[in-house]
Amino acid sequence: MTALTLSTTAAPGLRADAIVVGVAKDSGSKSGDLVVAPGAESVDEAYDGKLADVLGTLGASGAEGEVTKLPAPSGFKAPLVLAVGLGPRPEKDAGYEAEVLRRAAGAAARALAGTKTAGFALPVADAAGTAAVGEGALLGAYSFDAYKENGKDADSRDGKAPLGEAVLLGDNAGDEAHKAAVARATALAEELNRARDLINTPPNDLNPAAFAAVAEDAAEKHGLKVQVLDEKALAEGGYGGILGVGSGSAAAPRLVKLSYTSPKAKKHLALVGKGITYDSGGISLKPAGHNETMKCDMAGAAAVFAAVVAAARLGLEVNVTGWLALAENMPSGSATRPGDVLRMFSGKTVEVLNTDAEGRLVLADALWAASQEKPDAIVDVATLTGAMVLALGSRTFGIMANDDAFRSAIHEAAEEVGEEAWPMPMPEHLRKGMDSPTADLANMGERMGGGLVAGLFLREFVGEGITWAHLDIAGPAFNESGPFGYTPKGGTGSAVRTLVRLAELAASGDLG
Numbered sequence: 001m002t003a004l005t006l007s008t009t010a011a012p013g014l015r016a017d018a019i020v021v022g023v024a025k026d027s028g029s030k031s032g033d034l035v036v037a038p039g040a041e042s043v044d045e046a047y048d049g050k051l052a053d054v055l056g057t058l059g060a061s062g063a064e065g066e067v068t069k070l071p072a073p074s075g076f077k078a079p080l081v082l083a084v085g086l087g088p089r090p091e092k093d094a095g096y097e098a099e100v101l102r103r104a105a106g107a108a109a110r111a112l113a114g115t116k117t118a119g120f121a122l123p124v125a126d127a128a129g130t131a132a133v134g135e136g137a138l139l140g141a142y143s144f145d146a147y148k149e150n151g152k153d154a155d156s157r158d159g160k161a162p163l164g165e166a167v168l169l170g171d172n173a174g175d176e177a178h179k180a181a182v183a184r185a186t187a188l189a190e191e192l193n194r195a196r197d198l199i200n201t202p203p204n205d206l207n208p209a210a211f212a213a214v215a216e217d218a219a220e221k222h223g224l225k226v227q228v229l230d231e232k233a234l235a236e237g238g239y240g241g242i243l244g245v246g247s248g249s250a251a252a253p254r255l256v257k258l259s260y261t262s263p264k265a266k267k268h269l270a271l272v273g274k275g276i277t278y279d280s281g282g283i284s285l286k287p288a289g290h291n292e293t294m295k296c297d298m299a300g301a302a303a304v305f306a307a308v309v310a311a312a313r314l315g316l317e318v319n320v321t322g323w324l325a326l327a328e329n330m331p332s333g334s335a336t337r338p339g340d341v342l343r344m345f346s347g348k349t350v351e352v353l354n355t356d357a358e359g360r361l362v363l364a365d366a367l368w369a370a371s372q373e374k375p376d377a378i379v380d381v382a383t384l385t386g387a388m389v390l391a392l393g394s395r396t397f398g399i400m401a402n403d404d405a406f407r408s409a410i411h412e413a414a415e416e417v418g419e420e421a422w423p424m425p426m427p428e429h430l431r432k433g434m435d436s437p438t439a440d441l442a443n444m445g446e447r448m449g450g451g452l453v454a455g456l457f458l459r460e461f462v463g464e465g466i467t468w469a470h471l472d473i474a475g476p477a478f479n480e481s482g483p484f485g486y487t488p489k490g491g492t493g494s495a496v497r498t499l500v501r502l503a504e505l506a507a508s509g510d511l512g
């Protein structure tokens with residue numbers, strides 16, 4: 001992966017392939033529309049203070065994510081200057097928002113694929129700025145090339161290898177807070193990128209057992225406790241939801257429990273992830289056009305996995321247990337049929353009316369299992385419903401909860417780390433749509449508000465009195481259009497940063 005370092009070297013003297021500077025729109029100014037952002041003063045000086053004019057001549061507009069390359073001024077060790085658009089210049093002294101820096105660094109890192117080293121001279125005012133540029137660079141440089149003949153992601157970066165090293169330039173490079181920001185950004189981005197790798201891995205290579213093996217490896221490497229329930233253990237334990245979903249596949253399901261414990265922990269956070277390694281729909285088969293990207297249906301489990309490992313790497317003073325509910329949803333002679341009744345781990349019975357509503361079935365068992373430990377809070381993450389994508393689009397995840405304050409805290413945490421999220425209601429009247437003549441409830445209800453119905457189903461499997469939230473990441477988990485900012489095509493790592501932030505808040509006693 002791309003390396004992240006700090007340096008006090010002035011931009012002209014940095015041995016690198018490129019120097020990244022920021023350019024903003026300054027509509028208020030008389031001199032022109034563009035302004036070079038702070039942090040790049042030495043670069044601007046080398047262009048005789050005319051860098052903004054030069055960029056204007058080259059057609060730059062300062063729009064967010066716009067990339068303009070130009071030859072470096074004479075005397076520079078680096079041959080290239082890359083100006084990245086930051087959007088509108090902030091109000092005087094207000095400073096650039098972290099997310100603006102994250103996206104700009106991401107766009108620049110992506111544009112620098114094929115180069116070894118780049119110096120980033122973006123407007124960083126404090127350690128939070130360093131964190132944002134660092135995260136953006138590492139996340140934006142990501143590429144998934146494991147299946148490319150030449151080992152390169154030819155699709156999104158013209159066959160070029162990702163940027164080798166991002167050097168963050170600034171006077172504060174020696175500062176402990178900035179060093180800590182780089183360490184955090186590195187751990188976070190590495191684990192988030194690993195989640196992206198898992199999501200992008202084709203389902204013939206990542207089935208439930210393979211995912212469980214990846215978790216076991218990580219547990220060994222990072223000193224986590226791991227427990228894997230295979231199909232036999234699941235049967236003995238009565239995990240009817242996970243078994244019912246997995247019964248159609250030749251690749252048996254798994255329930256993975258991954259525990260990070262800190263000796264200083266005062267709180268216990270449980271994270272539950274939907275891990276459908278492929279969702280064909282089962283007997284209620286999805287039509288062509290709806291199943292091509294369904295390898296992404298384990299993105300919730302990937303996010304939970306990444307967050308637990310990141311919490312361990314960051315040494316957070318909180319206990320975090322990750323539950324990965326892994327199954328492949330396939331049609332076959334042994335598959336669950338619409339009309340079957342499953343006896344869930346909680347003891348409740350569920351009539352399966354649509355085998356494509358499988359996520360809630362595996363999550364139900366994992367939520368109940370998580371509840372048995374009486375954690376302070378449970379957060380589940382799932383690519384659960386197409387309805388949520390219709391409601392919120394492809395970049396925003398929905399948050400539901402049995403506690404208003406907890407839902408708000410998660411929304412705030414998401415905003416803080418630069419993830420788009422929105423609170424969704426849990427209207428009680430939708431519950432009766434899941435009444436079943438045969439079983440305790442059905443896995444389907446009213447079609448309208450389908451994302452909310454799914455949330456109400458999950459609520460039935462959360463232990464009494466436990467604070468719980470559900471993140472439906474069906475929209476943002478997998479980017480089917482072009483890359484933007486630090487978000488690549490394919491698996492995005494949605495919810496990882498929010499989950500890690502929640503663990504940090506729980507550690508500092510600031511989460512409920």
Ligand code: BES
Pocket residue numbers: 279297354356357358359383384385386387389444450474475
């Ligand atoms: N994995 C899908 C949801 C999904 C849709 C994820 C689009 C990512 C992108 C889920 O298992 C599913 O099929 N949900 C059904 C539920 C319905 C049958 C009640 C849906 O949303 O159509």
Ligand code: MN
Pocket residue numbers: 279281355356357358359
């Ligand atoms: Mn489905």
Ligand code: ZN
Pocket residue numbers: 276279297356358359383384
């Ligand atoms: Zn699914």
